[in-house]
Amino acid sequence: MIRLLGWLSALSLVTGLIMGFGVAPRELTQGNVQRIMYLHVPTAWVAYLAFGVVFVASIWYLWNRAARADQLAHASAEVGVVFTGLTIAAGSIWGKPTWGTWWTWDARLTSVTILFVMYVGYLLLRGMIDDRERAARYCAVLGIVGALDLPLVHFSVYWWRTLHQPPSVLKPGAPTMAPVILAALLANVAAFTILYAYFVAKRVHTLRREHELLA
Amino acid sequence: MTYVRRAWIVLWKDVLIEGRSKETLNALVFFALLLLFLFEFALGGDRERLAAALPGLLWLGFVLSGLLGLGRTFLIERENDCWDGLLLAPGDKSAIYLGKLAGNLLLMGVVEALVLALFTLFYNVDLEGALPSLALVIGLGTLGFAAVGTLFAAMTAHVRARELLFPVLFLPVLVPLLLGAVRATEAVLRGDSLGSVAHWLRLLAAADVIYVAVGVLTFDVLLEG
Numbered sequence: 076m077i078r079l080l081g082w083l084s085a086l087s088l089v090t091g092l093i094m095g096f097g098v099a100p101r102e103l104t105q106g107n108v109q110r111i112m113y114l115h116v117p118t119a120w121v122a123y124l125a126f127g128v129v130f131v132a133s134i135w136y137l138w139n140r141a142a143r144a145d146q147l148a149h150a151s152a153e154v155g156v157v158f159t160g161l162t163i164a165a166g167s168i169w170g171k172p173t174w175g176t177w178w179t180w181d182a183r184l185t186s187v188t189i190l191f192v193m194y195v196g197y198l199l200l201r202g203m204i205d206d207r208e209r210a211a212r213y214c215a216v217l218g219i220v221g222a223l224d225l226p227l228v229h230f231s232v233y234w235w236r237t238l239h240q241p242p243s244v245l246k247p248g249a250p251t252m253a254p255v256i257l258a259a260l261l262a263n264v265a266a267f268t269i270l271y272a273y274f275v276a277k278r279v280h281t282l283r284r285e286h287e288l289l290a
Numbered sequence: 291m292t293y294v295r296r297a298w299i300v301l302w303k304d305v306l307i308e309g310r311s312k313e314t315l316n317a318l319v320f321f322a323l324l325l326l327f328l329f330e331f332a333l334g335g336d337r338e339r340l341a342a343a344l345p346g347l348l349w350l351g352f353v354l355s356g357l358l359g360l361g362r363t364f365l366i367e368r369e370n371d372c373w374d375g376l377l378l379a380p381g382d383k384s385a386i387y388l389g390k391l392a393g394n395l396l397l398m399g400v401v402e403a404l405v406l407a408l409f410t411l412f413y414n415v416d417l418e419g420a421l422p423s424l425a426l427v428i429g430l431g432t433l434g435f436a437a438v439g440t441l442f443a444a445m446t447a448h449v450r451a452r453e454l455l456f457p458v459l460f461l462p463v464l465v466p467l468l469l470g471a472v473r474a475t476e477a478v479l480r481g482d483s484l485g486s487v488a489h490w491l492r493l494l495a496a497a498d499v500i501y502v503a504v505g506v507l508t509f510d511v512l513l514e515g
Binding site: 137189192193196197199200203204209212213215216217219220221223224227228230231232234235 | 438441445446448449450451455458459462463465466467469470473489490493496497500501504508511512514
């Protein structure tokens with residue numbers, strides 16, 4: 076099952092690459108640089124998805140103390156931190172030629188970075204508690220606080236300042252994007268989502284083995 | 291025993307202990323004073339620059355004092371098996387959280403009033419007209435700040451490298467509160483009406499409600515040890 080997911084993600088990633096580099100045309104104003112979007116947007120989506128899963132799994136854990144819920148939260152947080160890091164790195168590389176700077180205190184840049192720091196803290200907390208059951212409980216609480224904090228972070232940082240281009244897909248009205256480019260983007264979003272599912276499944280599997288071994 | 295009374299007992303016990311030992315408050319007051327010196331050294335004698343940075347510095351002072359003060363919330367419970375005593379207390383455990391939160395609000399209130407007074411004294415700013423609005427902003431900011439701090443203090447009480455982990459977890463969560471509080475304080479000190487920063491005040495209030503609610507709902511889970 077997990078292996079199947081692995082092959083599926085490999086296949087969809089190749090499709091995504093072909094869509095991004097072969098099918099989608101070169102963008103008029105930004106040129107080839109714009110193709111970073113096919114990495115940047117999917118990783119950002121996966122980052123938020125991952126922390127959403129941490130939130131749900133944390134509530135699930137506090138609800139019935141299922142070890143599986145904790146393993147899911149743990150795995151999802153780890154994968155989420157990796158993807159958040161990728162988002163920031165890819166965005167930075169994209170920002171240099173288009174905005175003229177590697178880093179700027181723009182609203183969404185800042186909120187994603189706060190997200191990153193918050194969940195690195197989450198993993199640190201996990202690492203510092205030896206007792207598994209206690210680590211699970213504490214991290215569940217932190218996962219919930221962190222997720223509820225995100226909307227606050229979003230609005231506060233947005234009012235603070237913004238430079239980012241406004242959302243072009245998830246917004247009211249029709250997307251302001253050529254259909255081909257949109258298709259390539261969605262193919263990559265799907266591919267990265269499957270990749271996320273594969274990583275999490277793999278990690279949950281190892282965590283469960285660890286759990287059985289120590290029990 | 292009613293819920294409120296149980297919270298009150300926790301608060302009263304902490305106030306009594308603090309009143310007799312004066313451990314936290316004494317050190318914290320001195321720390322706040324030192325912070326003011328540090329700000330002065332860091333920014334130099336330039337009045338204008340200091341005045342421009344004042345709202346940020348004020349909150350930085352609150353946050354840094356809070357890191358030290360709030361982080362200690364549950365340390366006294368670790369002595370003489372007091373933690374087990376709390377666990378054995380009858381009824382809803384969130385009353386303990388609210389009692390501790392009230393104690394922290396009291397502590398932060400005293401420290402903040404002092405920092406504010408010292409600011410006006412050392413940096414020669416006139417706060418008189420802005421005081422009521424400033425009190426509202428500081429109150430809203432401090433409630434959320436203390437609510438998360440109390441919860442995280444319970445979380446890190448049993449963790450290795452507690453002193454390190456508490457700020458690492460606490461500070462990122464604090465970002466929206468800090469941004470809102472600093473912006474609102476800026477406006478108030480400039481003499482603007484509170485209406486001009488209504489969106490920030492609403493954000494602070496929303497944060498307060500969320501943090502206190504999460505604290506009340508999840509404290510039980512942390513207290514198990």
